[in-house]
Amino acid sequence: MTSLAEPVLQTSVLGIAVMPLIIDVVFGVLGLIVILIFHGTCINYITMRFDQKTEENLSHRQYNRVFIHFYILFILIACIHICEIVLWGFYLVSLNLMSDGIQALIFAGSCYTTVGFAADTLPEGWKSLAFFIAFTGLFSIAWTTAVMIGMTETYKKAWRLKNCRKLTKSS
Numbered sequence: 001m002t003s004l005a006e007p008v009l010q011t012s013v014l015g016i017a018v019m020p021l022i023i024d025v026v027f028g029v030l031g032l033i034v035i036l037i038f039h040g041t042c043i044n045y046i047t048m049r050f051d052q053k054t055e056e057n058l059s060h061r062q063y064n065r066v067f068i069h070f071y072i073l074f075i076l077i078a079c080i081h082i083c084e085i086v087l088w089g090f091y092l093v094s095l096n097l098m099s100d101g102i103q104a105l106i107f108a109g110s111c112y113t114t115v116g117f118a119a120d121t122l123p124e125g126w127k128s129l130a131f132f133i134a135f136t137g138l139f140s141i142a143w144t145t146a147v148m149i150g151m152t153e154t155y156k157k158a159w160r161l162k163n164c165r166k167l168t169k170s171s
Contacts, residue, residue: 020125028132031091035084035136039143042080046073047147054154063162070155077144084140085109088133097126112137 050073057065088108089101098104098121110118111133122129 021128024126024128027095027126028129031088031129032132032136034091035087036139038087039080039084039136039140043077043143043147046076046080047150049073050151050154054158058158058161061161063158066155066158070151073151074148077148081112081140081144084136085112088112088136092122092129095126097122097129108133112140114138 050069053069054066057063057069085108086105088111089105092098092104092108093101098107103118103121107118107121107130110116111130114134114137120127120130
């Protein structure tokens with residue numbers, strides 16, 4: 001006797017097994033949402049903190065502190081991306097798609113950065129999950145780029161103010 005799920009699993013459209021694809025997409029979108037919420041929360045916190053601190057520092061003419069905050073936050077943003085790769089690695093292991101955490105981490109990092117140096121080791125029916133990992137990496141890195149451009153403008157403003165002040169003192 002066959003279960004009702006068996007015909008559904010074997011249903012195909014244009015030669016594509018529908019149910020495994022739907023399952024893969026659901027888990028991929030779930031991972032994408034979690035990672036992007038994590039990224040957005042962290043990036044927004046960092047941006048707001050940077051804006052708040054640099055306004056304070058600029059009003060007190062503490063230009064070197066702006067530079068220090070910029071580099072510290074730059075490092076923190078890099079750590080956020082590493083955490084996102086680790087989260088994808090845990091996700092792959094928790095779904096039992098990969099048994100070795102290091103291999104899951106390497107695969108997730110390869111997809112997230114879209115470098116693609118790791119072989120696709122996902123089991124059949126889960127191959128498109130790599131696309132969702134890459135998609136989150138593309139979005140997260142683009143988001144980070146936009147944030148860094150804004151932070152760089154503040155950095156440049158502090159640099160100009162500091163150097164104009166030095167020029168004024170020496171005149």
